[in-house]
Structures are given as structure tokens and as C-alpha cells.
Amino acid sequence: MTSVQASPATAAGDALGTVRAVAARIRERVRRRLPAVAVDALFAAALFAGVCVLSHEVLRARPVSFLLVQTGLTLPLVWRRRAPLPVFCCVAAAAFGQWLADLQTPTDVALLVALYTVAAACDRRRLMVAFAILEAGIVLATVAWAEHHRGVATFASLSAMAVTAAVFGGNTRSRRDHLAFLEDRAVRLERERDQRAQLAVADERARIAREMHDIVTHNLSVMVALADGAVFAQGRSPDRAETAMRQVSATGRQAITDMRRFLGVLRADEPDALRHPMPGISQLESLADQVRAAGLPTVLTVTGDPGPVPAAAQLTVYRLVQEALTNTLKHAPAGTRAEVRIGCAPDTLTVTVTDDGPVPAAAATGRPGADGAARSPGHGIPGMRERAAAYGGSLTAGPVPGGGWRVTAVLVLGAPPEAL
Structure with missing residues (x-):
């Protein structure tokens, strides 16, 4: 070598x-x-x-x-x-x-x-x-x-040394200023990164809060309605009371399943999260069956092909319908009927949930209760608006002329979701 x-x-x-x-x-x-x-x-x-x-x-x-x-x-x-x-x-x-x-x-x-x-x-x-x-x-x-x-030589040598000293000093100042600029820029970038991280954490918390609200509120509302029906039917029809309590148990298990599914999505490293996807348009019929069992007759109509709709948009549709039916179940009086219409177009999704429950004139800001008093909109309707806005859409909720309550949401499929 x-x-x-x-x-x-x-x-x-x-x-x-x-x-x-x-x-x-x-x-x-x-x-x-x-x-x-x-x-x-x-x-x-x-x-x-x-x-x-x-x-x-x-x-x-x-x-x-x-x-x-x-x-x-x-x-x-x-x-x-x-x-x-x-x-x-x-x-x-x-x-x-x-x-x-x-x-x-x-x-x-x-x-x-x-x-x-x-x-x-x-x-x-x-x-x-x-x-x-x-x-x-x-x-x-x-x-x-x-x-x-010695005049000329001295002038030339001293002037040259003076220029050299000034140039070296100027270079030192420029280098120091540049380093100070880089340090300040690094500090600003770190501060901006921390702010972005804080905003991301806040958005994630808001998203989790919306999901928890929708899952817990809906299932608890159904369970309360079923339990009330079971108490009412206990003396007259024990079989119906037993059926209602079994439905309460099934709804509770469904709530646990939904919570586990949601937590599995948060923990993306768990393989079960891929085998149990979040609900979408195809699960709306099961949702309608739940509210029917709780005492709210519901008609579901889906027009268009929901197949090309992204999974995140389908989850948004499911949560919007779930929250709207939950509000009707909680606040509308007995005998109210609900209708759900889903319109699937190439660029937009339209969600309309209508019920025929009476709406007193006092209900200006929220869905009225069965006793006729106006209810506070709470976090439900604002959360629904946030979901629609995340897809560049809009949501309106209010009384229908002639009686009833309508929630209408339009989602733009071409707009990337900001925070679901």
C-alpha cells in the first residue's frame, strides 16, 4: 500500500x-x-x-x-x-x-x-x-x-496602517452585528415556534372538547330519554321497560366504544385505530335508529354518492347530525318528529336537520325546551359552526315558519380542513 x-x-x-x-x-x-x-x-x-x-x-x-x-x-x-x-x-x-x-x-x-x-x-x-x-x-x-x-514615506506608512486598523475594526463590527442579528432571529423564531405550538395545542384541545361533547352529550341524552321511558312504562308494560333498559345498556356500550375509537385515533401508534375508523355517512342510519329508540321518530334521506367524500368530512357530517338530533331530543316536546337530509355534490355537502316541535317566540338565541322556555345555545351550536367553518362552509340554526326548528350546514369539499 x-x-x-x-x-x-x-x-x-x-x-x-x-x-x-x-x-x-x-x-x-x-x-x-x-x-x-x-x-x-x-x-x-x-x-x-x-x-x-x-x-x-x-x-x-x-x-x-x-x-x-x-x-x-x-x-x-x-x-x-x-x-x-x-x-x-x-x-x-x-x-x-x-x-x-x-x-x-x-x-x-x-x-x-x-x-x-x-x-x-x-x-x-x-x-x-x-x-x-x-x-x-x-x-x-x-x-x-x-x-x-522622511515625510512621504512616513505619510504613506502611517496612512496605510490607519486604513488597515479602520478596516479590521469595521469588519469586527459587521461580524458582531451579524451575530447579534442571527441571535435575535433565532430568539424570534423560537418564540414564534412556541406560539405556534401553543396554538396547535389549543386547537387540539378544542377539537378534543368538541368530540367529547358530541359523543358524551348524545349518548347521555339518549340514555336519559330511554330511562325516563322505562320508568314511565314500568308499571304498565314491564316488557317495554325491560326493552328500554336494554337499550340504555346498549347505548352506554356504544358510548364506551365511541370513546375508545376516538382515543385510538388520538393514539395513532395503536393498530386498532386503523381497524375501527371514525363514523361517517354510512353510520347515520344507526344513529337514526338510536334516536328512534329514544322516542324521536326520524327520517333519513341521503342523495348523491357519499363514496368520494373524504373520511374527515364524513365525520363532520356525522357529528353535525348527531348534535342536531341530540338538541331536538333534549329540548323538543314529546311527539316531535325529525327529518335528516344529506346532499352529496362533487364540491359541496349539504346537511339539513328539521323537526316539527313548537318554537315559542321567546326562543331567540337557542332551542326552546319542552316547557317553552328558551335554552342557552351552550357549546353545541358554536361547536357545529366551528366544524362547518373548518371546511370553508357555514351553518345556520333557527325556527322554521309555521313551527319547528332547522339546522342547515354547507361544507366545501375543496377547502382543506383547518381543525376538525
């Missing part, structure tokens, strides 16, 4: 990347353990000590001027992050004094650091002010050093 050796350029690049990673980790640790002022103070002290070591000859020759200038150049750097532009002005004044006094020291780096800080922390207008101040000082130094034939 042949071994592949890395080229010198690749090895150097890997080494440089390792050095940068180590330096980044060191900076991060220092930043965590020390405040920014302490870091800047250490930098200023190190710069001051380094210049003293490198410029020891100038220090011996002109100690007072040297110490004053170096202190003015390095000491303000301690507060460079808190007040970038004032610190730059102080450092620039010291640097201009150094240039005019012709002190040959390498402390110009302090001025470049101050300019970098202005570019990284301030807006463009303040950066331009700082850059103009620096260029003015460079021009003065160039004029002062013209007799030493």
Missing part, C-alpha cells in the same frame, strides 16, 4: 489552524474569567513595559518626555471599550506630541488600537471623525519631518 504524505503547504495550514484554535480558546477563557477593563489594563501595562524595554536608550536620554508620552499613549487604553472616541482623542494627542517631539518609539500601535476600537464600537460618523483627526496629525508629522526626508 502507498502512503499519502501531506504537502508542506497543507501541513502549514493545519498548524496555523491549530494555533488559531488554541488562541481562540485562550481568549475565550480570559474573557470569561476577567472583565474587559482588566484585560485592557493588562494589555496597556504590557505595551508600556514592552516599549520601555525596546526604547531603553530613548528612556535614558529623555526620561521625563518619554514617560509622559508613553503614559498618555497607553493609560487611556484601559477605558477604550467604555469611551472609544474620547480615548482615541487622548491617545491621538499623546501620539501627535510624540511625533512633534521626535521621540523614536514603537508606541504608534496604541494609536492604531484606539482607532480599531472606534471602528469596531462606534458608528460610521464617529469613525470618520477619528480618521480625520488621525490624518490631520499624520499631515502635521509629515510636514515636521520633511527636513529629515
Whole structure:
């Protein structure tokens, strides 16, 4: 087998990347353990000590001027992050004094650091002010050093370094602003995701509440009606009372089955949920038999082909009819008859449930009871409207001229359900 050796350029690049990673980790640790002022103070002290070591000859020759200038150049750097532009002005004044006094020291780096800080922390207008101040000082130094034939070279080198410091500072600011934007965007997206999750939970709770209301209310209403009939027939016809109680038992078992089926749909991982689908138009006849047994004669008519109708839409139709018949069973007096009509068209489904029970004039907001008092609509009719609206349809409920109560719902099959 042949071994592949890395080229010198690749090895150097890997080494440089390792050095940068180590330096980044060191900076991060220092930043965590020390405040920014302490870091800047250490930098200023190190710069001051380094210049003293490198410029020891100038220090011996002109100690007072040297110490004053170096202190003015390095000491303000301690507060460079808190007040970038004032610190730059102080450092620039010291640097201009150094240039005019012709002190040959390498402390110009302090001025470049101050300019970098202005570019990284301030807006463009303040950066331009700082850059103009620096260029003015460079021009003065160039004029002062013209007799030493250093003017043009000094102007070019100092200007190039100033531009470089400003560019690096601007890049740092842009990167920091971009990171802040990304962090803010991530926070906003997370907040929006949480809000969407809360809305989804609220919609799911409302859907579960509607299903529970329809299942429990209908079956309990049928059971109450059958039990009342059994009590009434107990003394006159024991056989009829026994039949009614058996129907109560069957209705209770049906309620348990419906609840298990509904909970199975919620737990989609259970295989039984697929073998026991939710009720649809084909189960309306069984529903009509239930209410007939409870004492409400009901006629069911289905026109059109319900086969192509989606299962979710069929469940909505079933729940609408179930709730309408339950309301009639609870509130209409004895002797009332009901009629259910289902119209299946390619694009729409029409559900009409009508009864011939008397409706007093006082019933303006809800189905009247057998005693003639208006009943509150409760959660039944609003829930029915929500089901119809989920399919882009509408629902109306109210008295019929000449007596009776009618519920009419229209579902648009082309509209995707929002929350069933």
C-alpha cells in the first residue's frame, strides 16, 4: 500500500489552524474569567513595559518626555471599550506630541488600537471623525519631518496602517452585528415556534372538547330519554321497560366504544385505530335508529354518492347530525318528529336537520325546551359552526315558519380542513 504524505503547504495550514484554535480558546477563557477593563489594563501595562524595554536608550536620554508620552499613549487604553472616541482623542494627542517631539518609539500601535476600537464600537460618523483627526496629525508629522526626508514615506506608512486598523475594526463590527442579528432571529423564531405550538395545542384541545361533547352529550341524552321511558312504562308494560333498559345498556356500550375509537385515533401508534375508523355517512342510519329508540321518530334521506367524500368530512357530517338530533331530543316536546337530509355534490355537502316541535317566540338565541322556555345555545351550536367553518362552509340554526326548528350546514369539499 502507498502512503499519502501531506504537502508542506497543507501541513502549514493545519498548524496555523491549530494555533488559531488554541488562541481562540485562550481568549475565550480570559474573557470569561476577567472583565474587559482588566484585560485592557493588562494589555496597556504590557505595551508600556514592552516599549520601555525596546526604547531603553530613548528612556535614558529623555526620561521625563518619554514617560509622559508613553503614559498618555497607553493609560487611556484601559477605558477604550467604555469611551472609544474620547480615548482615541487622548491617545491621538499623546501620539501627535510624540511625533512633534521626535521621540523614536514603537508606541504608534496604541494609536492604531484606539482607532480599531472606534471602528469596531462606534458608528460610521464617529469613525470618520477619528480618521480625520488621525490624518490631520499624520499631515502635521509629515510636514515636521520633511527636513529629515522622511515625510512621504512616513505619510504613506502611517496612512496605510490607519486604513488597515479602520478596516479590521469595521469588519469586527459587521461580524458582531451579524451575530447579534442571527441571535435575535433565532430568539424570534423560537418564540414564534412556541406560539405556534401553543396554538396547535389549543386547537387540539378544542377539537378534543368538541368530540367529547358530541359523543358524551348524545349518548347521555339518549340514555336519559330511554330511562325516563322505562320508568314511565314500568308499571304498565314491564316488557317495554325491560326493552328500554336494554337499550340504555346498549347505548352506554356504544358510548364506551365511541370513546375508545376516538382515543385510538388520538393514539395513532395503536393498530386498532386503523381497524375501527371514525363514523361517517354510512353510520347515520344507526344513529337514526338510536334516536328512534329514544322516542324521536326520524327520517333519513341521503342523495348523491357519499363514496368520494373524504373520511374527515364524513365525520363532520356525522357529528353535525348527531348534535342536531341530540338538541331536538333534549329540548323538543314529546311527539316531535325529525327529518335528516344529506346532499352529496362533487364540491359541496349539504346537511339539513328539521323537526316539527313548537318554537315559542321567546326562543331567540337557542332551542326552546319542552316547557317553552328558551335554552342557552351552550357549546353545541358554536361547536357545529366551528366544524362547518373548518371546511370553508357555514351553518345556520333557527325556527322554521309555521313551527319547528332547522339546522342547515354547507361544507366545501375543496377547502382543506383547518381543525376538525
